[in-house]
Amino acid sequence: MTTLVLIFVFLVSFFSMELITWAVHKYVMHGFLWVLHQDHHENRHDRFEKNDLFAVLFALPTACMIIFGLHLHLEILSTIGFAVFTYGIAYFLLHDVIFHKRFSFLRIKPKHPYLIRLIRAHVAHHSIKEKENAVSMGFLYAGKKYAL
Numbered sequence: 146m147t148t149l150v151l152i153f154v155f156l157v158s159f160f161s162m163e164l165i166t167w168a169v170h171k172y173v174m175h176g177f178l179w180v181l182h183q184d185h186h187e188n189r190h191d192r193f194e195k196n197d198l199f200a201v202l203f204a205l206p207t208a209c210m211i212i213f214g215l216h217l218h219l220e221i222l223s224t225i226g227f228a229v230f231t232y233g234i235a236y237f238l239l240h241d242v243i244f245h246k247r248f249s250f251l252r253i254k255p256k257h258p259y260l261i262r263l264i265r266a267h268v269a270h271h272s273i274k275e276k277e278n279a280v281s282m283g284f285l286y287a288g289k290k291y292a293l
């Protein structure tokens with residue numbers, strides 16, 4: 146497997162994760178697993194939320210892809226695993242650290258238009274507290290209407 150092909154697989158996997166996460170958010174989290182996502186739409190009281198279980202659900206298959214990919218020398222599998230892992234880190238930094246300020250000692254004031262656009266989109270998402278009629282389900286991409 147050439148390095149160029151693996152870079153292509155990494156990029157396709159990374160950006161596909163935004164589509165997959167959008168669909169999971171729209172149809173699973175705001176669907177039959179709303180019971181786990183609901184507390185993320187309520188005012189925060191505890192350090193952890195039931196919603197955090199989704200991170201575990203995503204992390205387990207990702208870790209398996211990386212471990213089995215490396216162990217069995219399946220470069221495609223480990224590359225996809227690392228792409229999903231990288232997406233997870235980006236999601237965590239943007240959603241949990243910057244937007245929801247889960248680590249109060251990290252005072253980050255986003256100024257970049259891309260970050261402000263994401264924040265405005267996620268504010269719109271959290272403005273609706275119910276399972277239905279949710280808007281802006283993406284995490285790393287926000288529609289033009291949220292631009293400054």
Ligand SMILES: [Zn+2]
Pocket residue numbers: 170174175182186270279
């Ligand atoms: Zn939601």
Ligand SMILES: [Zn+2]
Pocket residue numbers: 185240245267271
């Ligand atoms: Zn949120």
